[in-house]
Amino acid sequence: MSDPTRTYLEFERPLAELEAKIEELETLARGNGEDAPDVAEETAKLRQKAADQLAQIYGQLDPWRKTQVARHPDRPHFREYRKALIEDFEELSGDRRFSEDAAIIGGLGRFRGQSVVVIGHEKGHDTQSRLHHNFGMARPEGYRKAIRLMDMAEKFDLPVLTFVDTAGAYPGLGAEERGQSEAIARSTERCLTLGTPLVSVITGEGGSGGAVALASANVVMMLEHSIYSVISPEGCASILWKDSTRAKDAAVAMKITAEDLTALKIVDKVIPEPVGGAHRNTHVTLKSVGDAIEASLRDLSGLSPAQLKLQRRERFLAIGRMEMGDL
Structure with missing residues (x-):
């Protein structure tokens, strides 16, 4: 039906x-x-x-249509992934400095029997919840909360799972006054220095530093119709051509799709979506993401803290690196 x-x-x-x-x-x-x-x-x-x-x-699907699918309002958000994949979830709120930020949710739980720290952007699913979660656009408090949770994960030797779905960090005046760029930089640094396994999944939009701050991981995966970029196609078109209606051209030029980013070694794995996108069969999508995370954690389980940090360092240094045969 x-x-x-x-x-x-x-x-x-x-x-x-x-x-x-x-x-x-x-x-x-x-x-x-x-x-x-x-x-x-x-x-x-x-x-x-x-x-x-x-x-x-x-x-x-061309890159612009993939952008539209990545933003689809019915696409599963963090709350769906958390409910389906994380048992005994205990949310931990606040950055212990200023306030709670509902755009990023995090806490403790069990992923298929294994204790983990889980962090994710939440966009909301209706008008009220979208306003409450600020459409998934975090302020400095959200990234400082993420840092606090990663500190706790390392203290108790727990893997960290992050679910990224944001158009970018919130660019409001208050956020900038409270050190938005510094908070993003420190969250990115904490990802890179974490002594436990860190697995990230781009589930919808991976926008700018707001995404990188949670996705500087040992393994970065993307759903098939997600996007990952330094700026939105509309923002890029506005800057380059002074014309936001050329967003389609920008989407093609920016190489924002999972296939392009895998070729560029920015993304490690593409998780297939059901025909018609993740929103047409949420159950299958959630299971596929869970299976991919489980496989990645299994691959990382034997590495020491020093090896995890080195693997992460080498992974990011390899981005854009050209071999002599490529010249």
Whole structure:
């Protein structure tokens, strides 16, 4: 049965029309009961056509369309990952300096039987929660909270899992007055110096230093239709061409997709999404992310603190490095 509450992106309009027709036929059949016309065959044909169209659309997404999918309002956010993957979660709030920042949530829990510290951006799922979480755009307090949690993880020898989904750090006046850039830099530094395994997953948008501050990890993974960039395509277009409507051109030029970033050695692994994106089958997406995290933790489990730091250092120094054969 099709979902009448589903949000469709602009390029999904033909698919929306097909699925609306399927819903109409199913409603007609239910309303007429036993006297309903035989619509099963027609519905089956429409379903197959919709499935084929969905596969075709998502099999050839350009960087701009991937950007739209990464921002999809129905895409699973941190709260879904936390509920599905982390048991006995105990949230720890505050940076012990200024206040609590709801854009970044963190705490202790168990991931498939293993104690971990988990940290993630939360965008919210409706108007009220989005305002509460500031659309996932953290202030300095959020990054200082992340540092505090990473300090605790190292003290108790716990792996750290981070889930990144933010358009960027909050650029407000108050955030800048309280040292936004310094907080981001220190959070990035803490990631790099952490003596326990750190695994990061870009689940939606990985925007600017606000993302790097939680994603300077031993292993950085991305969902198939996520993006990771130094600035938004709209921001890049505004700076380069003084025209934000050229965001599509910027998205192509910036190499923000998982495939591009894997080739550039910025991302280690791409986690496949269900056909139609993570929002069309959240259960499968959550399991795939959990399996990828488990495999990464297993690979890192035998490394000493010194080896983890060295591996992380070498990983980031390798970004952009060219071999003699590439010249």
